[in-house]
Amino acid sequence: MKKVLNRENNYKDKMEDQKRDESFLMKSAKIAGVVSAYWFISISMVFLNKYLLSSKELQLDAPFFVTWYQCVATVILCALLSFCSKIFPGFVQFPEFRVDPKLCRSTLICSLVFVSMITFNNLCLRNLGVAFYNVGRSLTTVFNVVFTYVMLKQMTSWKALACCGVIVMGFLLGVDQEGLTGTLSWSGVVYGVLASASVALYAIYMKKVLSIVDDNVWKLTLYNNINASFLFLPLILFSGEANTIYNFPLLFNPHFWFLMTMSGIFGFSIGYVTGLQIQYTSPLTHNISGTAKACAQTIIACIYYKDVKTSLWWVSNFTVLGGSTAYTEVKRREMKVQHNKDVEAQKHDQQSDDMKESFK
Numbered sequence: 001m002k003k004v005l006n007r008e009n010n011y012k013d014k015m016e017d018q019k020r021d022e023s024f025l026m027k028s029a030k031i032a033g034v035v036s037a038y039w040f041i042s043i044s045m046v047f048l049n050k051y052l053l054s055s056k057e058l059q060l061d062a063p064f065f066v067t068w069y070q071c072v073a074t075v076i077l078c079a080l081l082s083f084c085s086k087i088f089p090g091f092v093q094f095p096e097f098r099v100d101p102k103l104c105r106s107t108l109i110c111s112l113v114f115v116s117m118i119t120f121n122n123l124c125l126r127n128l129g130v131a132f133y134n135v136g137r138s139l140t141t142v143f144n145v146v147f148t149y150v151m152l153k154q155m156t157s158w159k160a161l162a163c164c165g166v167i168v169m170g171f172l173l174g175v176d177q178e179g180l181t182g183t184l185s186w187s188g189v190v191y192g193v194l195a196s197a198s199v200a201l202y203a204i205y206m207k208k209v210l211s212i213v214d215d216n217v218w219k220l221t222l223y224n225n226i227n228a229s230f231l232f233l234p235l236i237l238f239s240g241e242a243n244t245i246y247n248f249p250l251l252f253n254p255h256f257w258f259l260m261t262m263s264g265i266f267g268f269s270i271g272y273v274t275g276l277q278i279q280y281t282s283p284l285t286h287n288i289s290g291t292a293k294a295c296a297q298t299i300i301a302c303i304y305y306k307d308v309k310t311s312l313w314w315v316s317n318f319t320v321l322g323g324s325t326a327y328t329e330v331k332r333r334e335m336k337v338q339h340n341k342d343v344e345a346q347k348h349d350q351q352s353d354d355m356k357e358s359f360k
Contacts, residue, residue, distance in 0.1 A: 073264025111227035120195035127188030136192030170319030
């Protein structure tokens with residue numbers, strides 16, 4: 001009888017171990033799938049945008065038009081997903097597609113920063129090579145520290161500032177080495193700096209505006225892109241791009257519009273897979289994944305475009321990536337220390353309240 005019971009217990013233990021292994025494998029497969037999707041979409045989007053913005057085959061000098069179309073595509077995708085969520089609520093979850101003029105006005109300042117962010121990003125990518133793109137717009141962390149102090153009056157630790165110093169040194173070294181190769185565009189560097197500042201500024205305004213749209217990132221995405229779709233029209237008109245588009249020989253080419261639509265889909269999808277990557281891993285892991293992706297993107301770009309770079313050029317890239325990773329780790333540790341302090345303070349307050357109750 002004991003032998004039978006032991007066999008049954010052993011069988012149950014084996015089945016539980018097997019279920020745990022299966023659940024672990026399933027979780028690992030999901031994480032691998034999400035990270036792979038983030039890498040594929042992000043890298044593909046950069047190379048596709050580079051092709052649309054500055055390829056010799058297209059010869060389309062209309063960065064405002066390309067960016068405007070991406071915003072329009074995002075609005076259409078939001079409408080489609082909202083429609084699908086009503087038909088298939090069990091499979092698709094998306095906010096209701098409803099445009100409130102008051103919310104358009106309330107999010108206008110944030111949308112202006114959003115427009116500057118995506119515009120300078122694309123202008124930077126148009127004027128700089130894909131290999132140097134990450135270094136060209138690597139000062140986001142530095143501007144984040146600056147704007148946090150200027151606008152929010154929040155101090156930054158010396159460790160985090162030291163990491164920012166490493167990033168700045170890597171950026172300056174990269175600019176110097178890119179100049180030696182003869183491929184440096186100073187306008188691209190300026191656009192990269194402005195893009196970095198815009199990204200940092202947008203993060204601050206996004207936090208302020210989120211409460212207006214019920215803390216829903218997709219709603220904010222919708223209103224930003226609706227506003228951007230109108231804000232880009234005067235830029236297209238006064239920059240002379242309207243005439244460029246009118247005379248563009250491939251304007252009615254289906255392949256051209258397919259690439260334009262894919263760039264819009266990639267632009268929309270990157271926000272979704274970024275959220276998934278953070279959800280399935282952590283913000284720190286997401287930043288590390290982004291750093292590794294940037295490294296892989298640089299290597300792929302050098303191979304694809306057959307770029308030959310100096311040793312110090314590569315040192316500048318890894319200096320920027322290393323400084324960014326170190327900054328992320330420093331902030332993670334600081335947040336953990338602050339969290340522990342908050343927990344201890346809550347426990348102390350709870351104990352004080354309990355003592356007061358006992359004396360009553």
